[in-house]
Amino acid sequence: GQNIDQPTEMTATEGAIVQINCTYQTSGFNGLFWYQQHAGEAPTFLSYNVLDGLEEKGRFSSFLSRSKGYSYLLLKELQMKDSASYLCAAMDSNYQLIWGAGTKLIIKP
């Protein structure tokens, strides 16, 4: 079956670095997405990885290892506004997104 696993909740301190891990199992693979979702709002796109390696975009970076079925989202210089849920989603061979349950990130001052 198809499955995405990510931690339910993480806590970090303002100004610090946090890494949110995601493992996936899909029928075929067409890339791994990370989205940010604030409470009561729709998800917003953060990153897309289809090749192995690290993609850096400002304070956010995303890593993919296809052989391990593993990705992580790295957030640096954490700000209070980064408190949100972070959704990992893998695209299968039918170009359908398989969603993780999301990781709620709590930032403390």
Added chain:
Amino acid sequence: GAVVSQHPSWVICKSGTSVKIECRSLDFQATTMFWYRQFPKQSLMLMATSNEGSKATYEQGVEKDKFLINHASLTLSTLTVTSAHPEDSSFYICSARDLDSGRDIEQFFGPGTRLTVL
């Protein structure tokens, strides 16, 4: 670019009534739109995939006669919740793919519609 709107943003209705939610791609053509439902503290759950000019493809467990989807044009898809009941109260989100952007596998999300059925 790649903006998706939804209307209404929120709606409260009585049990037994029908509610229509619109999803529009404002600055691109979307041959495929997706309808999701999200309950509190849970992830997105795909309800159906909507293709312009053809019948929607529903996920297992989603009643197609209850959740009517119409994708009449390249910029508009509608979801009608028929005979709504309190258990249908949820956050409904649509997304669309922009096939001309060169990033055709990315889904652009609408702002969501909060439905409360009394």
